[in-house]
Amino acid sequence: MVTVIGNLKGGCGKSTITFNLAVWLAHAGENVVAFDLDPQATLSEVVELRKEEGVEPFINAYRPDTDPEPILKEHKGHALMDISASNRWTMRQAILMADRIVVPVPPSQADVWSTQRFLDIIAETVGRKRDWPEVVLFVNRADTHPGLRESDETEEALTYLSRVTVLKDRIGQRTAYRRSFSEGRAVFELSPRSKAAQEFLGLAKKLYPSLAKKRRTKRPVAKHAKLAS
């Protein structure tokens, strides 16, 4: 299954979600390949750092100049694609290859508007060329303060968009995600009982229900252990 993680706005969490999903699938013993289709190469950098740190399982990620098509023809398993609005042609190619498009949406009106625009681009790209892919939206970087209502309002606004599924599994604004990038580890590897980990695992299991009960590998082995507190 090819899952594209996309949206138009920068910083909504595309690379973060792609990286964490790739690690989660690898822990489940799944054959997963990730494509970094963003010239910024954030995903490639974090995967490279993980390799340097000697963290297992190893993640197979291709750098931005790779054409996914021939690799996908041979690949049996899951594929993840991290896309960027800065490269429209590649973004459209990825949309055409997607079985599913997962869209992280930060809690703001501007992000709801840009998500609508992204759905328009999906529609224009798909046109008559193929069927509409499954499009899954969820709120990322949700407010963790109970007094703030923007995340509820954003989630509600998303339900009015057509031809999408809105997951109620929100990912909160958690510092663990920044640490995850600086250590090359997924949030559930850093601290499995943290709120960040629990939220992420909830989302991952919703996206891959058949793997929800699968036995996971043991805690990853870090050669140069910078263990999470």
Ligand SMILES: Nc1ncnc2c1ncn2[C@@H]1O[C@H](COP(=O)(O)OP(=O)(O)OP(=O)(O)O)[C@@H](O)[C@H]1O
């Ligand atoms: N749920 C979260 N909580 C806290 N920080 C987050 C969360 N999701 C993402 N971030 C942080 O936000 C920043 C942007 O995330 P990320 O690079 O994944 O976004 P992106 O959509 O891939 O951005 P770009 O469009 O620039 O590629 C990173 O510093 C990341 O650690």
Ligand SMILES: [Mg+2]
């Ligand atoms: Mg990115």
